[in-house]
Amino acid sequence: MGIESSCDETGVGIVRLHGDGAVELLADEVASSVEQHARFGGVVPEVASRAHLEAMVPTATRAFETAGLTLSDVDAIAVTAGPGLAGALLVGVAAAKAYATALDVPLYGVNHLAGHIAVDTLQHGPLPAPCLALLVSGGHTQLLRVDDIASSITELGSTVDDAAGEAYDKVARVLDLPYPGGPPIDRAAADGDPTAIAFPRGMTGPRDARYDFSFSGLKTAVARWVEGAQRRGETVPVADVAASFQEAVADVLTRKAIRAAGDAGIGTLVISGGVAANSRLSTLAAQRCAEAGIELRVPRPRLCTDNGAMIAALGAHLVAAGAAPSTLDMSANPALPVGTVSV
Structure with a gap:
């Protein structure tokens, strides 16, 4: 149980x-509080914590109903200890401790x-060792080497x-698109020209760190372009702005991922x-991985976003290894480093 x-x-x-050693997914239930945060344009930690308190038991109940199991069938429990919002993490950790003790x-x-x-x-089977992981979300953009x-x-x-996800949210706000910004920008970009506006590619100069990212300058460039168009009394071409912004993000992410894989001689991303x-x-990554002879693995969208299945899967791998x-006095760590797989 995760x-x-x-x-x-x-x-x-x-x-x-x-x-x-194979891990089979039996249930994956999620309760989102995103609608409660939408009017604020971002996640409010106190609201998130309260939502977790209200949703934890009903979500667990649905998961066991889906799996056709009962609590007595559980052999081990895994829980996110970090990184994340302190209050939100503590709700999950407290629940996991209660279940594990009971x-x-x-x-x-x-x-x-x-x-x-x-x-x-859960979708593609065991990971080859080593492999390269590109983790891109609202709070994280990282290139990771995974040996085990x-x-x-x-x-x-x-x-x-x-x-990257944070930049999507901020650009969506500039374009008067809903929160969270990823899906609406993706939809708008489908009708736009990705070459219409030459937005900058951050951290891609010869003296920049080879594997680090920066999206703050890109976000600012989009805001300045939109402000300029509005000052001139022009209608902002939302689709073109969205497509050009999205192209800049995807270009940098895939370019650096392919570079890192090539430098390390890693054949799976x-x-x-x-x-x-x-x-x-996903389209640009598939194209560039094929050109470089690199296997690309991308979980289906439901598994990409935050969910309990990913935590259960990691717990299963820890059990297998x-x-x-963890001890029952284990605590949440909002700044848990990625190199610490379990606490």
């Missing part, structure tokens, strides 16, 4: 670990980011300012996180 509560989704997933089963406090990688095994999903994840690069569901990112369970 419990996820790092941000605004309350997720409960149930998986079965088979003797050959059922007398081992508890695993795990890393949210590692969960985003582990979830791919249960014990060895190394950060190669990350964003120095805004995450996994893209996960909420932004992995973006149509242009013989990792020591």
Whole structure:
């Protein structure tokens, strides 16, 4: 059983670990509080925490109904211990401790980011070692080398300012599109010209860090372009702006991922996180991976966003690897580093 509560989704997933190490998904239930945050244009931590409290038991109930199981069938529990919003994490950790104590089963406090990688095994099977993971979401944009999903994840690069998903939200606000910004920008871009506006590609100069990202300048460039058009009394071409912005993001993400894979001699790229569901990112990644001879693995959209299935999957891999369970005095860590797979 996996419990996820790092941000605004309350997720409960149930998986079965088979003797050959395969992990089978039995249930994946999610309750989102995104509508409660939409009017604020971003996640409000206190609202998210309260929503997790209200949704935790009903979401777990639905998961067991979907799986056709009862609580007594649970052999182990995994829960997101970090990174994430402190209050939100604490709700999930407290619930997991209560379930683990009541059922007398081992508890695993795990890393949210590692969960985003582990979830791919539910769709595509075991991860080759090593593989490269590009994690792109509202809070994270990272390139990670994965030698062992249960014990060895190394950060190669990350964003120095805004995450890709955060930039989508801010650009959507500039264009008067709904929150969260990813899906509406993707839809608007479908009718636009990605070459209409030459937006900058951050951190791509010869002296910039090879694997780090920056999207703050791109976000600002979009805002300045839109402001300029409005000052001139012009109608803002939302579709072209969205398509050009999205092209800039996808270009940088895929360019750096292919570069890192080539430098390290890694033949498999996994893209996960909420932004992995973006149509242009997946299309450009597929094109560039094919040209470079790299296998591309992208989980289906439902598995890319925050969910309990990814936490359950990571917990199953820890059990299979013989990792020591967490103690009941384990606490949430909002700044848990990606190299710490379990606590």
